[in-house]
Amino acid sequence: MKRFLRLKFRKASSGDPQGNSAITPPPPVGPDIAAPSTSSTPATASPSLTTVNSAELQTGQAVVSLSPSAGSSSALSMSASHDIGTWNRAYEISEDREPELMTDYASHLASLQVNPTSKKDILNSEFVEDVVKQLLEDREKKQWRLPLLGNNVIIRKQAEKLAKVLLWSDPVVKSAVSSQPYAALAWSSVSILLPLLTSAVTPDEAILKGFNSISDVQVYWTIFEDTYLTSSHLQHYENLVKPLAKLYSYIIEYQARAICHLSKTQLSRGWQNVAGGNDWAEKASEIEALSKTRSSLISHDNEKEIRERWGLQLREIQESTVILKEIRQVLEKSQRQTQGNYQDMAEKDLLQDLASDYEGYKDFSRLRVQGTCEWFFNDEKFRKWRDSDTSGLLWLSAGPGCGKSNLSRALIDEHRLSLNVTTSTVCHFFFKDGYEDRMHGVNALCAILHQLFTRDSTGTLIKLALPTHKNYGKALTRSFSGLWNILLDCAKSPHTGEIVCIFEALDECEEQSRLQLISKLKEFYCQPQGSSVLSSKLSFLITSRPYTEIEREFEGFSTTEYLHFDGDKKSPAINREIDLVIDEHVRQIAGNFTPGDQLEISKRLKSMENRTYLWLYVIFEIIKEDPSRHGKRSSIERLLNNIPSRLSEAYEVILGRSKSQEETERLLEIVLAAARPLTLDEANVALTLALAEDDFASHAALENDLWPENNFESIVKGLSGLFISVHDSKLFLIHQTAREFLIHPSGRGTWEGRLSMSK
Numbered sequence: 001m002k003r004f005l006r007l008k009f010r011k012a013s014s015g016d017p018q019g020n021s022a023i024t025p026p027p028p029v030g031p032d033i034a035a036p037s038t039s040s041t042p043a044t045a046s047p048s049l050t051t052v053n054s055a056e057l058q059t060g061q062a063v064v065s066l067s068p069s070a071g072s073s074s075a076l077s078m079s080a081s082h083d084i085g086t087w088n089r090a091y092e093i094s095e096d097r098e099p100e101l102m103t104d105y106a107s108h109l110a111s112l113q114v115n116p117t118s119k120k121d122i123l124n125s126e127f128v129e130d131v132v133k134q135l136l137e138d139r140e141k142k143q144w145r146l147p148l149l150g151n152n153v154i155i156r157k158q159a160e161k162l163a164k165v166l167l168w169s170d171p172v173v174k175s176a177v178s179s180q181p182y183a184a185l186a187w188s189s190v191s192i193l194l195p196l197l198t199s200a201v202t203p204d205e206a207i208l209k210g211f212n213s214i215s216d217v218q219v220y221w222t223i224f225e226d227t228y229l230t231s232s233h234l235q236h237y238e239n240l241v242k243p244l245a246k247l248y249s250y251i252i253e254y255q256a257r258a259i260c261h262l263s264k265t266q267l268s269r270g271w272q273n274v275a276g277g278n279d280w281a282e283k284a285s286e287i288e289a290l291s292k293t294r295s296s297l298i299s300h301d302n303e304k305e306i307r308e309r310w311g312l313q314l315r316e317i318q319e320s321t322v323i324l325k326e327i328r329q330v331l332e333k334s335q336r337q338t339q340g341n342y343q344d345m346a347e348k349d350l351l352q353d354l355a356s357d358y359e360g361y362k363d364f365s366r367l368r369v370q371g372t373c374e375w376f377f378n379d380e381k382f383r384k385w386r387d388s389d390t391s392g393l394l395w396l397s398a399g400p401g402c403g404k405s406n407l408s409r410a411l412i413d414e415h416r417l418s419l420n421v422t423t424s425t426v427c428h429f430f431f432k433d434g435y436e437d438r439m440h441g442v443n444a445l446c447a448i449l450h451q452l453f454t455r456d457s458t459g460t461l462i463k464l465a466l467p468t469h470k471n472y473g474k475a476l477t478r479s480f481s482g483l484w485n486i487l488l489d490c491a492k493s494p495h496t497g498e499i500v501c502i503f504e505a506l507d508e509c510e511e512q513s514r515l516q517l518i519s520k521l522k523e524f525y526c527q528p529q530g531s532s533v534l535s536s537k538l539s540f541l542i543t544s545r546p547y548t549e550i551e552r553e554f555e556g557f558s559t560t561e562y563l564h565f566d567g568d569k570k571s572p573a574i575n576r577e578i579d580l581v582i583d584e585h586v587r588q589i590a591g592n593f594t595p596g597d598q599l600e601i602s603k604r605l606k607s608m609e610n611r612t613y614l615w616l617y618v619i620f621e622i623i624k625e626d627p628s629r630h631g632k633r634s635s636i637e638r639l640l641n642n643i644p645s646r647l648s649e650a651y652e653v654i655l656g657r658s659k660s661q662e663e664t665e666r667l668l669e670i671v672l673a674a675a676r677p678l679t680l681d682e683a684n685v686a687l688t689l690a691l692a693e694d695d696f697a698s699h700a701a702l703e704n705d706l707w708p709e710n711n712f713e714s715i716v717k718g719l720s721g722l723f724i725s726v727h728d729s730k731l732f733l734i735h736q737t738a739r740e741f742l743i744h745p746s747g748r749g750t751w752e753g754r755l756s757m758s759k
Helices: 086-097 099-111 125-141 153-176 181-196 205-228 238-262 277-295 300-319 321-340 345-354 358-363 380-387 404-413 441-454 461-478 480-492 511-525 548-553 567-589 595-607 613-625 633-641 647-656 661-673 680-691 699-704 709-723 736-742
Strands: 003-006 062-066 144-147 393-397 424-430 498-504 537-544 562-566 724-727 730-733
Touching: 086 099, 086 181, 086 238, 099 125, 099 238, 125 153, 125 181, 153 181, 153 205, 153 300, 153 321, 181 205, 181 238, 205 238, 205 277, 205 300, 238 277, 345 441, 345 461, 358 404, 358 424, 358 441, 380 393, 380 562, 393 567, 404 424, 404 498, 404 537, 424 441, 441 461, 441 480, 441 498, 441 511, 461 480, 480 498, 480 511, 480 537, 511 548, 562 567, 567 595, 567 613, 595 633, 613 647, 613 709, 647 709, 647 736, 661 680, 661 709, 661 724, 661 730, 661 736, 680 699, 680 709, 680 730, 709 724, 730 736
Parallel strands: 003 062, 393 537, 393 562, 424 498, 498 537
Antiparallel strands: 062 144, 724 730
């Protein structure tokens, strides 16, 4: 039985282009499409074609249904610059060269019409305009389907790229449908092709790859036409019009041949003699070669400008936030359905054994302020790691309080770790020192596998783990090697695309467990090139403090697969972003202050040295705790003069406000000693016992002495301020630095080092 996904296009934004990509000079094809080797002389497409053998779709293939969008606001338009009729001429050339193919293509186009109003003739502009309008109308009113979740990862990836081209080209088609119907039809070919991919025959990968390749070529020449074939520039490039029309004719021929090949309609097929994917690739390569010869006729400076704009446009098409979001929502819905379909008791038991609150661990980190973390998002090392076609490891190190956990959450929540929505799975685990279920490599691997299995739309990956789980039982969750081998089996599966794992705060992982994890990573990444495991796409992003021992552990990794990102070297950029956070928080908490007072607070905070996100958060929480104390000018001056310059000083201020020092100390001891986060009820009992002068005679007597259940959270806040936070009714220290502050062996304040083992 087939599974179907439905996807609706909404009005698109301009996307979130995250920088330029490296574009190889010739020929103009997409940056992620390898250009076949070609002759330096202009190539011509062979008119003889051979039959393509098509494989049947595997059962269980899912499809996404699409409806139109206004596309990217930066998409190009077909304006008066195209009044030379290049595409019109191209269709005439195609008709002369391949009359039988174009007749069949016209028949297929006619089959798309609901109420034909013009003669079926591809050289009849009214017929072409009617077809394009019908396609637009269908996409406005209906949903049409795109295979995204079949077992063939390569087909999924190529289909997703085509979907992105469709989103981008929608406004191009709408702007051209009346004035330039032939150009509009050429761009509409994607919307004609995609519904055919839901048929009972799996397309050859080369067909889709070639279609993507020539779509990239179309983008290149659309940029050229919009810029240099306008009336003011046409005289300089009039000699390109005829060669360009011939290039376009081969694009049209490829589109027509692919669409007719995949069409269910049984037409004459006398033209069809393509035998195998190599010929589809060859035809796409010939188009790229022709494009190269045409681009060589453009002046060097103009061609360079077009190529740069083209690279940016291709990146924007692939990174369009609208289509990524839409496809992702459909995938998440499918994943929920898949998880609910696990009926086998062995599968249910395995998922239950692997389960943990990994989403809660992530969500404890704060959301980023808009405009922050850009120092990492836009960095070339990060992009190189993210966009690589091979496995890679990126280690991000930075000092405490620099926002590593906030950054990690943003990367996950905002889906910035992969651009391949349909063929990637992003998994995560946030280590936490002091909590037994968050300190070990096995905890991390259990969480990674649970996410992999519950997000696998095919339902096949979990079966790879069942034999090992049958042998180990619940003990599998304590077997690092068993869990690691399952992860590698998943990475090698032909049904798996890209697996991205993010390990936050590796420095908080127990030392021996950390050594074991890094050892396995080194073993994985240091295998010989061409290894079946290394050829899989299993990538890791690891964050930690810049400890020397961790840096030593990463020594020996190949620089081909391993990158180190030193966040401390980004201090100027981070400081600029901290200024944004200051302005944002001052607006939030100082609404009753005059604009001048707000500006003074911002200036004073920005002028302080050794600022970190954590320090800033603590300072603002101190201010927010008692806003009434800062209602007049003199109190503001006092506030500014007394702002703690160091994080430890801020912690002293927070704990020094407690009116019951003994109760505060007992509460902190309890939280520090706990092997996991305590619930409010557990902490209530533990603190009551710790403060009791005598033993309780009975359990009832203990219960009678507890704080009221609905009031205990306020008691915790009164004793510790923001030093202890309550999240999901559980108690957490504000940050790892808070634990280190309390147990510092040589504390210099009232509270720093107060709970040190040496005291």
